[in-house]
Amino acid sequence: MTGNDKPRTLFEKVWDAHVVTQDDGAPAVLYIDTHLIHEVTSPQAFATLRERGLPVRRPDRTFATMDHAIPTRNVDIALWPSDAATQVRTLRENCQDFGVTLFDIDGPVQGIVHVVGPEMGITQPGTTIVCGDSHTSTHGAFGALAFGIGTSEVGHVLATQCLLQDRPKTFAITVDGELGTGVTAKDVILAVIAKNGAAGGRGHVFEYRGSAVERMSMANRMTICNMSIEGGARAGMIAPDDTTFDYLRGRPYAPQGEAWERAMARWRTLRTDEGARFDRELTLDANALQPMVTYGTNPGQGVAVTGRVPIVDDLEDPAERRSLLSALDYMGLRQGQPMAGQPVDIVFIGSCTNSRVEDLREAAAVVRGKRVADDVWAIVVPGSKAVKAQAEAEGLDRIFAEAGFEWRGAGCSMCLAMNDDKAGAGKYVASTSNRNFQGRQGPGARSLLMSPIMAAAAAVNGRVVDVREML
Amino acid sequence: MQSFTQLTATAVPLRSENVDTDQIIPARFLTAVTKEGMGEGCFAAWRYLQDGSLDEDHVLNRPHHQGAEILLAGRNFGSGSSREHAVWALTDYGFRAVISPGFADIFHNNSLKNGLLPVTLPHHVVDMLHDLVEEQPDIAITVDLEAQVVSLPDGQVFSFHIDPYRKLCLLDGLDDLGYLLSKTDAIAAFEAVHELA
Numbered sequence: 108m109t110g111n112d113k114p115r116t117l118f119e120k121v122w123d124a125h126v127v128t129q130d131d132g133a134p135a136v137l138y139i140d141t142h143l144i145h146e147v148t149s150p151q152a153f154a155t156l157r158e159r160g161l162p163v164r165r166p167d168r169t170f171a172t173m174d175h176a177i178p179t180r181n182v183d184i185a186l187w188p189s190d191a192a193t194q195v196r197t198l199r200e201n202c203q204d205f206g207v208t209l210f211d212i213d214g215p216v217q218g219i220v221h222v223v224g225p226e227m228g229i230t231q232p233g234t235t236i237v238c239g240d241s242h243t244s245t246h247g248a249f250g251a252l253a254f255g256i257g258t259s260e261v262g263h264v265l266a267t268q269c270l271l272q273d274r275p276k277t278f279a280i281t282v283d284g285e286l287g288t289g290v291t292a293k294d295v296i297l298a299v300i301a302k303n304g305a306a307g308g309r310g311h312v313f314e315y316r317g318s319a320v321e322r323m324s325m326a327n328r329m330t331i332c333n334m335s336i337e338g339g340a341r342a343g344m345i346a347p348d349d350t351t352f353d354y355l356r357g358r359p360y361a362p363q364g365e366a367w368e369r370a371m372a373r374w375r376t377l378r379t380d381e382g383a384r385f386d387r388e389l390t391l392d393a394n395a396l397q398p399m400v401t402y403g404t405n406p407g408q409g410v411a412v413t414g415r416v417p418i419v420d421d422l423e424d425p426a427e428r429r430s431l432l433s434a435l436d437y438m439g440l441r442q443g444q445p446m447a448g449q450p451v452d453i454v455f456i457g458s459c460t461n462s463r464v465e466d467l468r469e470a471a472a473v474v475r476g477k478r479v480a481d482d483v484w485a486i487v488v489p490g491s492k493a494v495k496a497q498a499e500a501e502g503l504d505r506i507f508a509e510a511g512f513e514w515r516g517a518g519c520s521m522c523l524a525m526n527d528d529k530a531g532a533g534k535y536v537a538s539t540s541n542r543n544f545q546g547r548q549g550p551g552a553r554s555l556l557m558s559p560i561m562a563a564a565a566a567v568n569g570r571v572v573d574v575r576e577m578l
Numbered sequence: 579m580q581s582f583t584q585l586t587a588t589a590v591p592l593r594s595e596n597v598d599t600d601q602i603i604p605a606r607f608l609t610a611v612t613k614e615g616m617g618e619g620c621f622a623a624w625r626y627l628q629d630g631s632l633d634e635d636h637v638l639n640r641p642h643h644q645g646a647e648i649l650l651a652g653r654n655f656g657s658g659s660s661r662e663h664a665v666w667a668l669t670d671y672g673f674r675a676v677i678s679p680g681f682a683d684i685f686h687n688n689s690l691k692n693g694l695l696p697v698t699l700p701h702h703v704v705d706m707l708h709d710l711v712e713e714q715p716d717i718a719i720t721v722d723l724e725a726q727v728v729s730l731p732d733g734q735v736f737s738f739h740i741d742p743y744r745k746l747c748l749l750d751g752l753d754d755l756g757y758l759l760s761k762t763d764a765i766a767a768f769e770a771v772h773e774l775a
Contacts, residue, residue, distance in 0.1 A: 127768040128761060133743045136761050138768055148661065150611035155755070164765075176609055190609035197611045241660040241684060257662035257688035259753070267758040269765055273741065275683075305596055306654035309683055339657065341683050373773070405596045405657070426653055426701075430595040523659075525605035532628060544600040544658060546623045 114380035116277050117346050118312045121252040121377070125235045127269060134271040140234035141251075142264045143220050144171035144207065146194040147525070148239030152262035153201040164268045166206035170229055171198060173212050174219045178527050179488050179515040184212070191526065205265075218491020218517040221245040221459040225329065226493050228358025232347035232374040237264055242459045242541065243342075244335040248328035249355070250347035250377045252312070255336065275341055276386035278311035279379075282319040284393035289575035291469070292327035293461060293539070293558035295319070295391070296334040297399035297409045303389055305407035308340030311387065314379060315345050319393035325354040326465035333460045334541050337406040346378045400446045400571055401543045401556040403434035408543070409556065412573045416444045437545050438553050439533070447571055449555070452534040454479070454566040455548070456559055457488030457515075458522035461539035464489075464497045466559040470539075471506040473563035473577060479511035480569030486513040486528065488520040510567070524549045537565035580693035581751030585674050586720040587647035590638055591711045597651060598658035599685060603667040605659075616663055617670030642715040650707055651678040656685025665692045675721045677728065679704045690744050691753060697721060697728060697738050723748060 115123070127136040142165075149171070156163065163169055176191040184192050195212065202209035210216035210223055217223070221242055224230040230246045236253035237243060239261040246253035260270055280303075282295055300307075313335050320328065328345050335343030352371055355361045362370040397411035408431070410416070416435065419442055422428045435442065440449070456462070456470050467489065479485045487507045489495035495517055498504055504514045521528040522540040524547065530536045532551025539562050540547075543554035555571065564574040607619030627633050637643060649668065655678040656664060665688045668676070675695040689696045699707075710730070711717060720729045723745060729735045740748075747753070758765075 124772075128764045133757075134741075136758065136764070138765070138772060147608050151613050151662075154612070159755075161759075175605075188609075193611060194609060239660060239662075241658065255660035255684055257660055257665070257684060257691065259662060259688065259691040259755075263755055263758055266755060267762070267765060268769075269758050269761070271754045271758065305657060306680060306682070309654070309680065336658075336684075339654070339682065405598070426595050429593070429652075433594060523600075523605045525608055542598070542600070542658060544598045546604055547600050550604070550623055551628065 114383035116379045116383045116385060117250060117314055117344050117377055118252065118277050121233055121235065122274060124233070134273045136269050137272040138235065139237050139264050139268055139270060140168060141229060141236045142169045143224055143236065143238035143243065144169060144261070145175055145220050145238070145240065146173045146198040147175040148258050149201065149261055150194065150197045151258045152265055153205065155262040156205070156265055161266045163205040163207060163265045168268065169207045169265070170210070170224070171202050171207050172210040172217050172220050172223050173198060175519045175523065176525055177212060177518045179518040179520045181516055188527070215492055218494065219459045219462060219519055221333065222462060222490030222494065225249065225325070226358065226491060228355055228361035231355065231361070232351060233377050237270065241336040242333050245329050245333040245459055247332040247335065247342050247344040248325060249351055250344060250374065252342055252344065254342040276311045278308060278313050278340065278387045278389070279385040280313050280315050281317040281388070281390045282315065282393050283317040283390070284319055286319055286393050286396060289398055289560065289578050290396050291558040291560065292323060292330040294396055294399045295393070296331045297401065297406065297556065298391060298396050299389070300334065300338040300407045301399070301409040302391070303338055305337065305405040306339040308335065308338040311340050313338065313340045313343035314385070315343060320345060321348065324465060325350060326463040329463070330460055334406065337541055347374050398558060398561050398574055400561065401554070402438065402440055402446060403431065404437055404543055404545050406541065406543060406556060408434055410446060412446050412561065412571065414446055416440050416442055416446065418442045447573055449571040450535060451537040451555065451565045451570060452483060453530050453536040454483060454485035454562050455521040455536055455538045455540065456486070456562050457490070457520050458540035459490065460541045461559045462488060462490030462494065464494050466539065467494070467498050467503050468501070470559040470563040471503045473560050473574065474510040474512070474567055475506050477510055477567040479566045483566055483569050485511065485566040486515055486521065488515040489517050491517045512566070521548050523547060537562045537571065579691065579751050579753045582674065582693050582695050582723050582748045584720065584722045584724065585647060586718050587674070588643070588645065588716055589648035589650045589711050589719050590643045590646045591650045591708045592637060593652055593708050595652040596654045596657055599656055599661050599664035600658055602656065602664035603661065608661060608663050613666045615670065616667040617672070620667040620671040645672065647672055647674045648719055648721065649673045649676045650704065650711060651676055653679045655681050657682040660684045662688045665689050665694050669694050677704060677707065690748065693748065693751065695721060695723060695748060699728065699736055699738055703736050
């Protein structure tokens with residue numbers, strides 16, 4: 108790619124190719140290829156442009172959709188809560204006034220921004236991608252440098268297509284070996300975060316590598332990269348390969364014809380060079396991993412489903428002890444309690460982590476012919492309208508409905524409870540989402556993060572079970 | 579952006595680790611299309627009981643911590659969601675600086691863009707400050723950005739690191755947008771030769 112002889116990591120190649128300029132003593136001016144927008148974190152940024160009389164520099168590289176605040180039941184916008192409707196109308200107005208492509212709720216493409224970008228072929232290897240959403244790290248599954256930004260930075264990118272950024276450090280996470288039956292990408296990333304801590308990646312960009320990662324589908328790679336932020340990293344990346352190219356070929360915004368061939372040639376260079384050095388490294392043995400469940404209030408507080416809630420006295424660090432005590436107090440769990448058998452009240456299958464058609468297929472296979480346990484409220488929320496349509500074409504909606512799940516429209520839904528899908532206070536939610544923070548899924552709600560098949564197994568049993576017993 | 583030079587103020591000791599931005603401002607407060615009034619949602623799930631009344635026992639609600647402009651936090655403060663609303667909530671509530679052993683990256687970035695000074699000090703120093711403020715809630719702590727020190731009335735001084743560019747921006751109240759707009763020619767030249775990937 109350049110005449111640079113020093114072996115470089117994937118991250119370094121993408122970073123170097125996007126530095127516009129850098130003054131002495133200042134952060135780099137980093138060029139952003141693709142800017143994704145949603146209704147919640149963009150209004151104040153567009154307002155800044157209006158105040159300063161600035162246009163959007165690259166409306167052709169800016170794409171918007173609606174996902175966070177919207178209801179996922181099929182209702183007319185006129186009947187929505189007024190504040191959600193205002194955010195949606197504001198986004199429509201902003202996209203129209205500034206010439207930005209909008210995948211509107213009325214159209215066929217809308218969905219969670221991190222599901223829509225890849226399925227439209229907007230997400231491409233070697234590009235820089237930002238969005239006012241921390242789970243932008245998802246797009247790193249394609250070998251893009253993709254990270255979440257605040258609303259001030261959304262404004263900077265709208266106006267200049269650039270960000271002032273300090274160069275992060277690199278962190279290799281190698282997962283070699285073969286995942287056992289019933290052990291999924293979600294379990295890999297929950298295990299990584301449990302091992303490295305919720306802040307363990309701070310200041311770094313993860314690169315996931317190793318034979319287990321190389322064998323994964325794009326959906327699984329997206330699940331892993333999605334939760335990089337949960338491990339404290341700004342971004343996570345996976346080198347693009349034939350799996351990536353097969354996924355992208357023919358998608359609406361992917362290069363076509365001769366441009367596709369040229370792009371593939373460039374993308375094939377996006378691998379960490381032999382001999383390149385990472386600032387930090389962590390290795391996991393895929394064969395040793397088990398289905399994971401979180402017991403606490405940060406995503407690092409997770410154990411194998413065969414395991415138990417930790418004992419406070421076993422922890423040495425006072426801050427860790429404090430953190431565990433406060434988490435168990437909120438969660439209503441006991442030290443040393445086995446995770447299997449913990450009752451659940453609600454099951455949520457969805458979110459930018461696990462709402463792709465592959466996730467829904469796997470979950471449907473577990474619930475097929477069974478019934479959701481009495482007193483459990485279970486919902487499935489596809490990540491996008493395309494996922495929903497595909498799932499319906501395969502009959503997955505009927506499998507879920509016959510089992511007693513609600514089948515919803517596309518959106519973020521109960522992942523963050525800023526729409527009408529909320530878990531009640533004190534309720535235990537078996538959730539395929541990414542955050543078990545206090546109140547994340549509703550004030551007082553208690554989240555148990557797990558994979559789609561584990562959540563499906565929890566739904567039909569009414570409690571946390573080891574899904575491997577059902578396979 | 580509001581500039582930050584020096585602050586002498588009381589502090590609230592919030593001794594919790596991994597305080598995520600969902601705690602700082604729950605998602606239900608994110609439905610606004612402006613930045614104003616976010617202080618109302620600041621730590622809402624902690625400050626208010628489920629019936630909507632104020633939780634008098636919470637440290638943020640204790641009378642002697644009212645008007646505190648420094649938030650003493652635990653490790654990994656501001657983790658999770660990128661919502662800048664968290665910073666707007668803290669500043670609207672009245673905080674001007676947060677002292678912690680470590681901040682999550684995006685929150686740290688967002689703070690610097692809104693004149694909220696994130697001060698990173700070693701664990702043992704932050705622990706000591708927590709103990710001190712719990713014993714003497716009215717103690718005045720000084721945060722001096724120019725000198726990059728936190729100092730106490732008894733003369734103890736703790737220095738902290740901050741990126742020199744960010745320091746300059748905070749001292750002068752400059753935001754990144756003006757700087758980036760001054761690079762328009764370089765950006766155009768880059769775009770002329772830059773291919774996707």
